[in-house]
Amino acid sequence: MNVLHIARREFGATFSTAVGWLVLCGFLLLTGVFWFSQFTYYVTESANVVFNPYGAPMMTVAEHLVLPFFGNTLVVALMVVPAISMRLFAEELRSRTLELLLTSPVSTAEIVLGKYLGALGFLGVMALGTAYAPASLYLWATPDWGAVAGGYLAFLLLSGALLAMGMLCSAFTNNQIVALILSFSAGLALYVLAWLGDGPDAWQTQLSIGSHLEDFLRGAVRLSDVVYYLSFIAFFLFATHQRLESTRWR
16 A cells, blocks of 8 residues: 555656656657658658559558557657656655655555656556557558557566666665666666677677567567566666665664
8 A cells, every 4th residue: 555655646746847747748759750750651662662563562560660660669768767767766865855755654665666656657658648659550551459569568668677777776876867877878788788799699688678679569478578577677676675775774
């Protein structure tokens, strides 16, 4: 019950700040621009294949609209999620309200989970705001809803992983800008880590948070990929818990 109360408070607090609205509007604006650009390109190329009937089967909605849209959305999430996580504990440290929170009749685990779920709910609202894109395809085509569901699952898992890591960065500083830079740099480094690997079995590829998204975007869900993200989230939530515990007993 305490977890839900903290989550509800954190969810409302995000919407009560200018940063929350700026992040939401910026995210929807960027994803909207990418969607419009990709949709325009698809329409143009579809008109061109009228003169090349052999190329028509290659202009699939999934490959040229759904997959690029979610691929761009994941890149945007890499940039905006740190802006959500930066204030979770840094603001509490700056305003010296963390001590009051830690001495209240709630456990450290409840604080961490509550704040995480509240911020995750905000990410859910962000994802819901992009539903117009795949839903609009239903008016002209029959999209692969498995790929759509996989794209949203990839978004939530990646964003949840970045959020958990950002929480830990936020718990180490009372400066939100520092927390933002730390979480964005760490997320970007882990995202591009796969570029250093020699193949899908290289440790860099397996460790990268970006290399486990490809199957989701094609509508295939592998248990190993889900376990990777859930383990990633659990590790950073535990690390944040330990960080706050050290603050409690300091």
